[in-house]
Amino acid sequence: MYHFFKQINAFFDNFISFWIGEKCYFCGEPGKFICDICILKLPFLEGNTCIKCLTPLQGANLNNNLLCGECLKNPPDFKQVYAPFWYEGRLKDLIQDVKFRQRYYYIPKIFVPIKEKVINFFKTLDLRKSFIVPVPLSKARKILRGYNQSHLIANELSKIVKIPVLYNYLIKVKEIKPMMTLSREERFKNIKGAFSVAKKNSVDTIILVDDIITTTATIREASYVLKKGGCNEIYIFGLCRAKN
Ligand SMILES: [Zn+2]
Numbered sequence: 626m627y628h629f630f631k632q633i634n635a636f637f638d639n640f641i642s643f644w645i646g647e648k649c650y651f652c653g654e655p656g657k658f659i660c661d662i663c664i665l666k667l668p669f670l671e672g673n674t675c676i677k678c679l680t681p682l683q684g685a686n687l688n689n690n691l692l693c694g695e696c697l698k699n700p701p702d703f704k705q706v707y708a709p710f711w712y713e714g715r716l717k718d719l720i721q722d723v724k725f726r727q728r729y730y731y732i733p734k735i736f737v738p739i740k741e742k743v744i745n746f747f748k749t750l751d752l753r754k755s756f757i758v759p760v761p762l763s764k765a766r767k768i769l770r771g772y773n774q775s776h777l778i779a780n781e782l783s784k785i786v787k788i789p790v791l792y793n794y795l796i797k798v799k800e801i802k803p804m805m806t807l808s809r810e811e812r813f814k815n816i817k818g819a820f821s822v823a824k825k826n827s828v829d830t831i832i833l834v835d836d837i838i839t840t841t842a843t844i845r846e847a848s849y850v851l852k853k854g855g856c857n858e859i860y861i862f863g864l865c866r867a868k869n
């Protein structure tokens with residue numbers, strides 16, 4: 626029942642913004658979903674980070690090309706993570722609205738301020754040989770929520786960078802505990818063996834899509850499985866990167 630009311634609420638929200646016009650999500654100013662002033666305050670990802678996984682790196686005089694301790698000790702199977710935003714501030718509320726309050730229609734709107742940056746990042750990839758693959762959700766959670774937000778992010782990314790989505794290629798074969806409730810070490814244990822590829826295939830490049838990158842446990846495990854499944858090169862697109 627609660628789920629039903631959430632959906633109705635989201636429906637009216639969308640209906641009203643369609644007929645009355647859009648209001649800024651952050652300040653309420655009529656006009657656009659994110660007004661020109663609030664765009665400037667978005668937590669765009671910047672600063673010194675690991676060149677592979679975007680973990681923030683502390684310290685002075687850092688030049689580029691630095692890896693974090695984890696990537697040095699335990700190199701991941703992906704080549705690089707790309708994330709346009711930090712998972713912080715009011716953007717966090719927006720992402721949680723998408724995930725838990727049926728506001729899946731916010732996804733195309735949040736791509737508006739990052740579109741050019743995203744296109745530039747993926748420009749170097751060979752489009753004929755690349756595919757976008759969303760991180761799968763467990764069946765139970767997909768039924769409860771009605772959609773997989775990573776799927777919707779993958780669709781939007783696909784429209785922008787013109788790379789096709791491979792649906793149901795990476796699949797979830799083990800039900801796991803919700804990652805949010807677990808410690809760092811527990812997350813790595815929890816996700817082990819959770820994924821499989823539907824059919825082994827030699828794929829040149831995969832862009833694996835997730836909503837929030839936190840410990841990298843999920844993307845590390847998924848990349849390991851994709852590599853074993855015959856993929857050559859893996860990039861990660863995360864809508865947000867948590868600073869941990
Ligand atoms: Zn605003």
Ligand SMILES: [Zn+2]
Nearest residue numbers: 675678693696
């Ligand atoms: Zn790293």
